[in-house]
Amino acid sequence: METASLERTNLYDQQLKILRRIGEIMGLDGDIVESLSIPERVIQVKVQLKGDTIKTFIGWRSQHNSALGPYKGGIRFHPQVTKEEVIALSMIMTWKNSIMGLPFGGGKGGLRIDPSVLTLPETERVIREYVAQMYKYMGGDFDVPAPDLNTDGQIMAWAVDEYIRLTGKNDFSSFTGKPTELNGISTRSFSTGLGVAEVTKIYAEKFMGGIEGKRIAIHGFGNVGYNSAKFLQEMGGKVVAISDVNGGILDWNGLDVGKVKEFSDRYKTVKDFPAKQISNEELLTLDVDILIPASIEGVINAMNAHSVKAKLIVEGANGPISVKADEILKKRGVIIIPDIIANAGGVIGRYVEWANNKIGGIIEEEEVKRIIHNKMREAMGRVMKTTEKYESDYRTAAMINAVDRVVKSAKLRM
Numbered sequence: 001m002e003t004a005s006l007e008r009t010n011l012y013d014q015q016l017k018i019l020r021r022i023g024e025i026m027g028l029d030g031d032i033v034e035s036l037s038i039p040e041r042v043i044q045v046k047v048q049l050k051g052d053t054i055k056t057f058i059g060w061r062s063q064h065n066s067a068l069g070p071y072k073g074g075i076r077f078h079p080q081v082t083k084e085e086v087i088a089l090s091m092i093m094t095w096k097n098s099i100m101g102l103p104f105g106g107g108k109g110g111l112r113i114d115p116s117v118l119t120l121p122e123t124e125r126v127i128r129e130y131v132a133q134m135y136k137y138m139g140g141d142f143d144v145p146a147p148d149l150n151t152d153g154q155i156m157a158w159a160v161d162e163y164i165r166l167t168g169k170n171d172f173s174s175f176t177g178k179p180t181e182l183n184g185i186s187t188r189s190f191s192t193g194l195g196v197a198e199v200t201k202i203y204a205e206k207f208m209g210g211i212e213g214k215r216i217a218i219h220g221f222g223n224v225g226y227n228s229a230k231f232l233q234e235m236g237g238k239v240v241a242i243s244d245v246n247g248g249i250l251d252w253n254g255l256d257v258g259k260v261k262e263f264s265d266r267y268k269t270v271k272d273f274p275a276k277q278i279s280n281e282e283l284l285t286l287d288v289d290i291l292i293p294a295s296i297e298g299v300i301n302a303m304n305a306h307s308v309k310a311k312l313i314v315e316g317a318n319g320p321i322s323v324k325a326d327e328i329l330k331k332r333g334v335i336i337i338p339d340i341i342a343n344a345g346g347v348i349g350r351y352v353e354w355a356n357n358k359i360g361g362i363i364e365e366e367e368v369k370r371i372i373h374n375k376m377r378e379a380m381g382r383v384m385k386t387t388e389k390y391e392s393d394y395r396t397a398a399m400i401n402a403v404d405r406v407v408k409s410a411k412l413r414m
Contacts, residue, residue: 011085011319012084012085012087012088014323015088015092018399019036019091019399020037022396022400023036025390025392025396026400028403028407036065036407037091039063039064039065039087039090040063040066041137042060042062043060043063043133043134043137044058045059045060045130047130048129049122049125049126057111057112058111059081059111059112059113060109060110061075061086061107061108061109061134061143062108063105063107063137063143064087064105064106064108065091065094065410067105067406067409067410068094068102068103068104068105068405068406070105071107071142072143072144072146072350072354073107073146073148074108074146075127075145075146075147075148075155075159076089076109076110076150076151077113077149077150077151078110078113078115078149078150080112081111082112086108086109086110087108089108089110090108092106092108092340093105093108093347094106094402095398095399095402095406096341096344096402098401099341099383099401099405100341100344100351101375101379102348103351104144104351109134109148113126124158127155131159131162131163132162135167138163139163139171139174140173140354140357140358144174144175144350144354145176146176146350147177153177153184156176156177157179157182171357176353176354176357178353183356184353185368186368187369190223190227190230192316192343192346193223193224193226193227193228193229193230193231193294194231194345194373195342195343195344195346196224196228196345197231197232197235198231198372198376198377199337199342199380200216200228200237200290200292200312200314200337200342201235202376202377202380203335204290208289211235211236211237213237214237214289214290215288215289216237216238216241216288216289216291216292217241217283217286217290217291217292218239218243218292219280219283219284219291219295220294220296220316221260221264221294222244224294224343225292225294225295226261228292229260230258233254233257237290238254239254241283242255242257242260242283243283243295244270244295245280246270246271247278248270248278248282249270249277250276250277250282250286251275260273280299284299284300284304285304285307285308285309287309288309288310289312290310290311290312290313291310291313291314292315292316293313293317293320294317295317296317296320298322299317300321300325300329301321301322301324301325302325304325305321305324305325305328305329305332308329308334311335312334313329313334313336314336314337315336315338315342315343316343317339321336336393336394336395337394338395340398340399341376341380341383341398344375344376345376348371348375352371382401386400386401
């Protein structure tokens with residue numbers, strides 16, 4: 001049986017296959033493709049927690065490509081993180097930053113650790129030790145980490161403090177995703193969801209007669225799912241179904257996203273909200289106009305792809321559609337806006353924070369929203385033109401745009 005965990009194990013191989021396919025379509029020299037398939041640097045560290053016993057954890061930072069600027073990408077804590085996964089994710093960050101027109105390359109960090117068993121003081125010690133071993137390869141002009149899976153603003157606060165302590169440089173641009181009290185920006189909590197809503201609206205305006213009244217199902221009601229639903233409802237979309245890990249809810253007349261959020265905050269789930277109760281699997285197969293998978297990897301796979309009825313899928317999460325499912329959906333004519341563009345609002349927000357820290361400026365929330373709006377429209381415009389030029393799907397077009405910008409920049413620097 002196809003599973004998300006199996007595909008996660010093969011993420012690096014998948015990325016290599018995708019890159020080679022794009023290289024063939026673009027007619028790139030084999031040496032260029034080979035160069036892009038190998039990270040410029042991978043740093044491995046051993047982090048130890050000393051107490052009654054010594055706990056040892058292994059971690060990595062992959063710096064994939066710097067043709068466009070400093071490496072940029074998150075740090076994740078997870079008990080199953082692997083070196084190959086970190087490398088693959090750093091490649092994805094290269095493409096994501098490139099497609100959005102940002103002055104960043106791709107990087108990603110990971111520590112193989114179960115954060116649920118750590119106390120708060122232990123978490124602080126772990127991130128400070130990680131930074132202590134990595135700081136010579138970090139900085140606002142070299143490699144700029146951010147929060148990722150199981151890391152947050154508080155962890156970034158400890159990280160930037162450790163970096164400043166070790167370097168003697170008051171460089172708040174060395175990390176993004178920080179609390180606002182440490183020169184972070186207030187939009188970090190909703191930038192990704194806003195970006196998802198923007199690309200959905202852009203496509204709907206061009207090919208679906210507008211977003212108004214379009215029936216939308218959201219799979220996952222975390223940060224990305226909630227904010228995608230919130231902004232799409234404000235834009236005129238009709239959010240009819242929402243789910244979280246415990247189950248889902250359906251109302252064909254439209255759910256009040258604000259009330260669902262209040263219920264979820266109070267009861268820690270959307271399940272039992274006053275609406276029709278459905279399963280996560282049922283939500284994925286609803287007869288809606290737009291489906292936004294915003295939870296985990298591989299929720300749409302070879303087992304359920306034939307049952308998906310949505311005309312448009314917008315990838316709010318990273319990798320929510322498996323490789324096999326992607327092929328099935330494309331053959332059925334389902335349009336997919338891929339993750340490297342759909343959920344890139346977060347990297348735009350982090351770019352704004354980084355740039356703001358560089359100049360020591362203050363930026364208002366509405367200005368950040370405007371930048372995300374404009375960047376998403378510019379990127380979608382480029383991708384739409386590429387789909388026409390190559391007669392390709394959106395995932396292929398996005399990758400062509402991303403790889404092309406990196407290759408051109410690298411050639412100019414030779």
